[in-house]
Amino acid sequence: MRFEISKVLDAIEGRVCTDPSLARAVIDLAEVIRYQDIDGGRPASLLRLGMVIDALSRELEEDSVQVYAVVHRALLSDADLTSNERMVVRRWADDGLVEVLDNPGDRMLEVADLLGLPVLSRVRFDGLRGRFPWLVEQPGRVVAPVPGAGGPVFIAHVGGGHSPVAGKRSPTGAKLLARQWRCPESGCALFGGGGGGGAFADLAGGADRSPAAQPPPALRNGVPTCPRHGVRLGDAGPRPRTEVLAVRVGGLVRRRFVLSEEQPIVAGRAPEQDGGIMLGQWLNDEARRWISRGHVRFELRVGEVIVTDVSTNGSGIRPAGSMTESERIPLAPQQSRVLGENDMVELYPGVQIGRAEELPTGAPFTPTSVMAEAPTMAMRLPRP
Numbered sequence: 593m594r595f596e597i598s599k600v601l602d603a604i605e606g607r608v609c610t611d612p613s614l615a616r617a618v619i620d621l622a623e624v625i626r627y628q629d630i631d632g633g634r635p636a637s638l639l640r641l642g643m644v645i646d647a648l649s650r651e652l653e654e655d656s657v658q659v660y661a662v663v664h665r666a667l668l669s670d671a672d673l674t675s676n677e678r679m680v681v682r683r684w685a686d687d688g689l690v691e692v693l694d695n696p697g698d699r700m701l702e703v704a705d706l707l708g709l710p711v712l713s714r715v716r717f718d719g720l721r722g723r724f725p726w727l728v729e730q731p732g733r734v735v736a737p738v739p740g741a742g743g744p745v746f747i748a749h750v751g752g753g754h755s756p757v758a759g760k761r762s763p764t765g766a767k768l769l770a771r772q773w774r775c776p777e778s779g780c781a782l783f784g785g786g787g788g789g790g791a792f793a794d795l796a797g798g799a800d801r802s803p804a805a806q807p808p809p810a811l812r813n814g815v816p817t818c819p820r821h822g823v824r825l826g827d828a829g830p831r832p833r834t835e836v837l838a839v840r841v842g843g844l845v846r847r848r849f850v851l852s853e854e855q856p857i858v859a860g861r862a863p864e865q866d867g868g869i870m871l872g873q874w875l876n877d878e879a880r881r882w883i884s885r886g887h888v889r890f891e892l893r894v895g896e897v898i899v900t901d902v903s904t905n906g907s908g909i910r911p912a913g914s915m916t917e918s919e920r921i922p923l924a925p926q927q928s929r930v931l932g933e934n935d936m937v938e939l940y941p942g943v944q945i946g947r948a949e950e951l952p953t954g955a956p957f958t959p960t961s962v963m964a965e966a967p968t969m970a971m972r973l974p975r976p
């Protein structure tokens with residue numbers, strides 16, 4: 593049982609991030625873990641985060657969706673969590689996967705405002721609707737997770753609309769995210785690399801974090817501030833440009849990834865390169881035989897996505913809206929091409945990668961549950 597829970601928590605770990613390009617909604621972890629009515633279990637449980645993420649995945653009809661979690665520091669020693677759960681949250685904090693704050697205040701809404709993300713919350717935000725008018729004006733910017741037949745569902749809240757809907761990054765958010773920032777505290781997991789380091793600085797998650805993945809700074813009196821340490825952030829120059837790409841297999845978006853100017857990314861059955869995008873788990877036998885370990889390489893150069901075939905068997909480009917095989921432009925091994933705005937590269941029929949916003953999802957959709965490792969465990973949760 594313990595082993596199964598660890599596996600679920602590992603799966604959930606892959607679904608929390610503070611990357612502005614990948615997060616799809618904002619949550620307050622202290623709130624979500626106390627949705628006791630969802631499973632009738634313990635007063636607090638980290639597994640409820642997984643259930644809410646699954647609900648978001650169902651709603652967005654996309655696998656592997658990630659959430660931006662704001663975490664009150666008190667949670668790291670919350671006696672209602674198991675010691676294992678506390679340890680896991682501490683690890684997420686150390687790795688910068690979640691944002692730990694002494695006093696979260698309205699940070700959750702600030703993040704949602706800067707990034708244009710929906711908020712998953714049951715809070716009414718009465719005193720904050722003036723400062724964040726989209727709470728009321730944009731339906732779906734806040735939805736409340738509540739118990740449903742097959743796990744949590746979302747209901748309309750504050751501004752109406754029961755489906756979580758993303759907005760636009762606020763002008764301030766766009767400005768802040770055009771720069772990279774440095775925290776003077778050594779080993780800062782969010783704006784890392786600052787200070788003199790110390791013996792274990794390299795082990796801190798922040799140390800090797802790509803500046804393209806930095807979270808949005810907090811604004812205190814208009815000054816970019818580290819939300820964790822409350823100190824003014826230094827401007828470390830322009831942030832590398834990025835492009836969000838999505839993997840679609842069999843008509844479903846399986847995951848997104850961020851391509852930045854800093855380094856190319858290889859996608860394939862099981863790429864050997866650091867940061868490679870592994871597709872093997874979604875492929876049938878034929879596709880697995882056809883697709884090379886490393887099959888296509890993506891580079892971002894002066895705003896253009898360049899795709900290079902590095903496979904044995906070659907690939908193809910599917911221009912926007914192409915339906916038939918004859919419209920597929922072959923991409924021979926070692927050949928490169930600029931990926932047009934609406935193009936997708938096809939590694940094998942039905943295995944495609946393209947810009948995330950150009951990949952409409954297919955229906956009907958059953959996402960892979962992060963709770964899948966624990967089919968029996970959910971049944972063992974105490975019932976009221």
Ligand SMILES: [Zn+2]
Pocket residue numbers: 775776777780781782783818819820821822
């Ligand atoms: Zn910091």
